[in-house]
Structure formats: structure tokens, C-alpha cells
Amino acid sequence: MAERAAVLQAQQRSGRRSVILVVMNGGPSQLETFDPKPNAPSEIRGPLRAISTAVPGIAFSEAFPRLGLRAGRLAVLRSLCHQAAPIHETGLQLLQTGRLVRQGELPPSLGAVATRMLGPRDDMPAHVVLPERVSETGVGSYCGDGAGTLGDEFAPVVVDAGGAASPAAGTDSDDAVPLLPEFATQPLAVRDEYGETDFGRMCWQAARLVESGVRVVTVNTCPRLDGHVTWDAHASGPTSPGTLYDYRNTLGPQLDRAVAALHDDLSATGLFDDTLVVCTGEFGRNPRRNENGGRDHWTDCWSGLAFGGGIRGGQVIGQTDDYAESIVDRPLPIEDLVATMYRTLRIDPAAMNADEIAESVSRDVPVPELIG
Known part of the structure; x- marks a missing residue:
């Protein structure tokens, strides 16, 4: 009874707070997204131009003009980092749980903890x-998107392209259960605003899910890496075909349109202040391009965006050197970003490590500087 009372208290304290994590699966290049270096040598700065944004002194890659226009309401994260192995699985574990697998114990995702504590x-x-859990990442180990040690009871619900929950996500039927209308049935103006792409559909679904009461939505922009064009821009053939030009031609413009529309949607529906949106990947890319002209994994620094949820817009968190190779001011370990997501839900970040999660709820969780 005491445990159930703690969970009910947590529900009341959380209120309408929600988190949308837009994962740029594969690891986005900082230079081709939100930390361009126009004055670096060509072999470092890459093929994309830097463009001005609505905030003087803040530049984005040319692939993100719509987000640039909204920079006054965004926090630009330029010093994300971690010190674990430079592979997708460890980065995704840290991004989604704030922890690494230790001695065979799988840490639960933020969403699983929210399910356990808030219900x-x-x-x-x-x-x-959305639209599925991550797979085909290379090593094939845990990616931090499950319930881990909490058990399958707290696993995420997976909603497919048609807006239906997979029966594998804990439903009692063999058939998928509709949670949302199909994006394709929405008015043309809505589809045009988000873009009629997978990214656009998923960001629209995320807004509708939060509006309907979901506390944590994870958007996997590229849920399968092997053999697909993703943010994993090695440019190394059939297994890793993504290139930096894909950032300019497809990935960047599609994400730019979808996330900008999500920003505007949350503002229009009154959900902006209660919903924290984080958009980043599990690591960045090496500023020194490989022999194919791509960029390989880099954990020393990378970039992302955050907005809503009480965040102060128009700010830049952290600074990198002239090549976006190392951090020169205010490192932001990825675990700290996860702690910010916890705090947004009014869950004490100690829950990331607590044996008894229900006891780590706090009514007065301090707000970190990032979202102050």
C-alpha cells in the first residue's frame, strides 16, 4: 500500500509534464547540424554552408533554416559528450537511461522509470x-530503450506508422490497437507543415500522444542502422551508406521541417511550457573526414537542441574549439541531459540509480541551469 501511495503521489506531482526525445539515430555530425565551423579548413568544415539564425552569433548548418528562425526559443547544446566506448549501443544506453550496462544488469529507460513511478x-x-525500437546497430547489445531491470511490465508501447499500438507492447489482443488516427488522413495544411515524410509523421504523432496524456515519447528517426541512410555518415558502402550530402538533401531538411512544426504545434496547443523536447543523437562525428569523405564516430563533443519544458531559449550551452573537435567551455555529459529530462517530469534523477525507484520522487526537485 505504501508503494502504491508513493506512485499516486508521483502522478499528482508530475502534473501535465511530458518529454519528447527525438533521437537522431546513428550519431549526427556537429559540423553539419548545430555547430558549423565556416572558418575551418575545407577538409574540416565539410560540404555544407553555415547560415545565420534569428539569434545574432548563433549559426546552424544550411540544412536547418526553419529551426534557425526559431532559435530564440531553442537551447543549442554544443558540448554534449561521454567517455564510454564509441559505439552506438553505449551511446544509446547513456542517452536513454543515463547509465551503462553493468555486470549484466540492464538500466531502465527514462520512459520505463516514468511508467513505474507515474503510471x-x-x-x-x-x-x-515511434515507430519501433532500435535494431541493427552493429554490436547487437542493449540500446537503453527498454524496461531493463524493472521487468517487461514497464516496457514501452510501440506505435507504428498507422497510429496503432503493437500487440507485442503489452496489449491483450493479437491485433494492433489504434491509439491515433493516421497521419495520411489529416488535413493537407497539417501534412504540409510537418512534411509528408517519416520524420514529419512521427513528430506529429508525438504531439498528439503528449496531448492525449503520454508522459514520455521516444521518436527514433532512423530505427535501423545497418544498410540504411541514417545520421551515421561513414559513407562506407552498403552497410553504412549515409553521407554528409544526405544531411543537406534529405535527413536535414526533413528533420528541420518536422521539428519546427512540432515546436509550433506545442505552442499552439498550450503544451509548450509543460513539454521538454530534446533532439540529439548518441554521439557526434569526427571533424577529420575518412578516406570516403564521411565522418566516423566521435564522443568527445557533439550537438543537439532542446526547447519547451521551462527552458530558456536563445542560449548556447557549451563551446567547442575551431574544429568542433574538443570542448573548450562547459562540458555537458549526456547523463546530465538525461537528469534534466527526469527533472522535467519531477522525478528525482537519483531514480536512475535507486534500487527502490518509488522512493526517489521529490516534490521540490531543483530545476537545473539548462532549463532555468
């Missing part, structure tokens, strides 16, 4: 993953 809201699941 459903408005008859909607606490944690939804």
Missing part, C-alpha cells in the same frame, strides 16, 4: 516509442 495518464500509456 498511465488519461488512459494512455506512460511511454511510447
Whole structure:
């Protein structure tokens, strides 16, 4: 009874708070996204131009003009980092749980902890993953997107392209259960605003899920890496075909349109201040291009965006050197970003490490500088 009372208290304290994590699976290049270096040598700065944004002194890659226009309401994260192995699995573990697998114990995702501590809201699941959990990452180990040690009872609900929850996500039926209308049935103006792409559909779904009561939505922009064009821009043939030109031609413009529309949607529906949106990947890319003209994995620094949820817009968190190779001011370990997401939900970040998660709820969780 005491444990259930703690969970009910947590629900009341969390209120309408939600988190949308837009994962740029594969690891986005800082130079081709939100930390361009126009004065670096050509072999470092790459093929994309830097463009001005609405905030003087803040430049983005040319692939993100719509987000640039909204820079006054964004926090630009330029000093994300971690010291674990430079592979997708460890980066995704840290991004989604704040921890690494230790001695065979799988840490639960933020969404799983929210499910355990806060429970459903408005008859909607606490944690939804779009459009599927991550796979084909190379090593094939845990990517931090499950319930881990909490057990399958707290696993995420997976919602597919048609807006239906997979029966594998804990439903009692063999058939998928509709949670959302199909994006394709929405008015043309809505589809045009988000873009009629996978990125656009998923960001629209994320907004509708939060509006319906979901606490944590994970958007996997590229859920399968092997053999697909993703942010993993090695340019190394059939297994890793993504290139820096894909950032300019497809990935960047599609994400730019979708996330800008998500920003505007949350503002229009009154959800902006209560919903923290984080958009980043599991690591960055090496400023020194490989023999194919691509960029390999780099954990020393990378970039992302955050907005809503009480965040102060128009700020830049951290600074890198002239090549975006190392951090020169205010490192932001990825674990600290996860702690910020916890705090947004009014869950004490100690829950990342607590044996008894229900006891780590705090009514007055301090707000970190990042979202102050």
C-alpha cells in the first residue's frame, strides 16, 4: 500500500509534464547540424554552408533554416559528450537511461522509470516509442530503450506508422490497437507543415500522444542502422551508406521541417511550457573526414537542441574549439541531459540509480541551469 501511495503521489506531482526525445539515430555530425565551423579548413568544415539564425552569433548548418528562425526559443547544446566506448549501443544506453550496462544488469529507460513511478495518464500509456525500437546497430547489445531491470511490465508501447499500438507492447489482443488516427488522413495544411515524410509523421504523432496524456515519447528517426541512410555518415558502402550530402538533401531538411512544426504545434496547443523536447543523437562525428569523405564516430563533443519544458531559449550551452573537435567551455555529459529530462517530469534523477525507484520522487526537485 505504501508503494502504491508513493506512485499516486508521483502522478499528482508530475502534473501535465511530458518529454519528447527525438533521437537522431546513428550519431549526427556537429559540423553539419548545430555547430558549423565556416572558418575551418575545407577538409574540416565539410560540404555544407553555415547560415545565420534569428539569434545574432548563433549559426546552424544550411540544412536547418526553419529551426534557425526559431532559435530564440531553442537551447543549442554544443558540448554534449561521454567517455564510454564509441559505439552506438553505449551511446544509446547513456542517452536513454543515463547509465551503462553493468555486470549484466540492464538500466531502465527514462520512459520505463516514468511508467513505474507515474503510471498511465488519461488512459494512455506512460511511454511510447515511434515507430519501433532500435535494431541493427552493429554490436547487437542493449540500446537503453527498454524496461531493463524493472521487468517487461514497464516496457514501452510501440506505435507504428498507422497510429496503432503493437500487440507485442503489452496489449491483450493479437491485433494492433489504434491509439491515433493516421497521419495520411489529416488535413493537407497539417501534412504540409510537418512534411509528408517519416520524420514529419512521427513528430506529429508525438504531439498528439503528449496531448492525449503520454508522459514520455521516444521518436527514433532512423530505427535501423545497418544498410540504411541514417545520421551515421561513414559513407562506407552498403552497410553504412549515409553521407554528409544526405544531411543537406534529405535527413536535414526533413528533420528541420518536422521539428519546427512540432515546436509550433506545442505552442499552439498550450503544451509548450509543460513539454521538454530534446533532439540529439548518441554521439557526434569526427571533424577529420575518412578516406570516403564521411565522418566516423566521435564522443568527445557533439550537438543537439532542446526547447519547451521551462527552458530558456536563445542560449548556447557549451563551446567547442575551431574544429568542433574538443570542448573548450562547459562540458555537458549526456547523463546530465538525461537528469534534466527526469527533472522535467519531477522525478528525482537519483531514480536512475535507486534500487527502490518509488522512493526517489521529490516534490521540490531543483530545476537545473539548462532549463532555468
